Amino acid sequence: MATQPTSHYETDRLISEYIEFHYGDDYFGVANFPKTLAQLAIETMGDKPAGKALDLGCATGRATFELARHFDQVTGIDFSARFIGVGTQLAEQGRLRYTLTEEGELVSYKECSLGALGLGDVAAKVEFFQGDACNLKPVFSGYDLILAANLIDRLYSPALFLKTVHERLNPGGLLMLTSPYTWLPEHTKREEWIGGFKKDGENFTTFDGLKAMLGEHFRLVRGPEAVPFVIRETKRKFQHTLSEVTVWERI
Numbered sequence: 703m704a705t706q707p708t709s710h711y712e713t714d715r716l717i718s719e720y721i722e723f724h725y726g727d728d729y730f731g732v733a734n735f736p737k738t739l740a741q742l743a744i745e746t747m748g749d750k751p752a753g754k755a756l757d758l759g760c761a762t763g764r765a766t767f768e769l770a771r772h773f774d775q776v777t778g779i780d781f782s783a784r785f786i787g788v789g790t791q792l793a794e795q796g797r798l799r800y801t802l803t804e805e806g807e808l809v810s811y812k813e814c815s816l817g818a819l820g821l822g823d824v825a826a827k828v829e830f831f832q833g834d835a836c837n838l839k840p841v842f843s844g845y846d847l848i849l850a851a852n853l854i855d856r857l858y859s860p861a862l863f864l865k866t867v868h869e870r871l872n873p874g875g876l877l878m879l880t881s882p883y884t885w886l887p888e889h890t891k892r893e894e895w896i897g898g899f900k901k902d903g904e905n906f907t908t909f910d911g912l913k914a915m916l917g918e919h920f921r922l923v924r925g926p927e928a929v930p931f932v933i934r935e936t937k938r939k940f941q942h943t944l945s946e947v948t949v950w951e952r953i
């Protein structure tokens with residue numbers, strides 16, 4: 703274990719977990735999740751216009767940077783100012799130091815850099831803002847792609863987001879949703895869930911809810927398909943999850 707360095711390290715446990723998830727090592731052979739999503743999005747875009755993209759619920763921002771390989775300008779927005787601070791620091795300084803929990807109070811020291819990930823040249827195309835996906839300022843519109851990765855089951859009102867998101871997309875633009883649909887009352891009150899319950903005695907899945915909410919303004923163009931991810935909690939504990947990906951084209 704390294705001795706305690708003196709300069710600044712991001713030590714907040716949740717933030718560090720996300721920095722490692724987005725910019726750190728792959729575990730158990732599972733590819734980097736935000737990078738995989740950005741590649742899927744770019745592949746699905748084909749030769750559609752690639753002006754502006756929005757990464758909603760971007761957390762520490764890896765997908766925001768990855769999308770900037772293809773789009774002219776990418777905005778990352780998250781509710782959490784602490785998460786936004788990570789993306790901003792990377793965009794401005796290109797590198798970041800953080801601690802990883804090993805066990806109990808023991809940590810190891812790591813560094814990540816945009817250059818090492820082949821993202822040094824795209825930083826100038828990226829910007830980060832604190833904001834609420836359910837109540838975005840009107841200035842956040844005119845996008846060719848909106849990515850909402852593992853966001854909808856963390857929103858206080860996913861319906862409010864899903865019913866208005868078309869207003870922010872250019873016609874023909876894509877909405878890419880991914881979620882493990884792990885509805886929890888502490889994030890989303892039971893009456894706000896859009897699926898994952900019985901309706902008229904039949905199973906009503908979140909995908910059923912998405913089709914009902916998006917059908918008026920969107921056409922499903924890809925998925926549902928599963929993309930796995932692994933989040934490291936400690937040296938010996940990991941979360942392994944499948945996120946369901948769907949891509950919707952704004953009619």
Ligand SMILES: C[S@@+](CC[C@H](N)C(=O)[O-])C[C@H]1O[C@@H](n2cnc3c(N)ncnc32)[C@H](O)[C@@H]1O
Pocket residue numbers: 736758759760761762779780781782785833834835836850851852853856857858
């Ligand atoms: C499960 S994380 C997913 C982060 C990232 N997209 C990824 O795939 O790794 C959900 C993120 O959504 C953010 N979030 C929750 N509610 C939000 C809201 N109303 N508006 C914007 N972001 C929100 C959280 O702060 C968190 O960063």
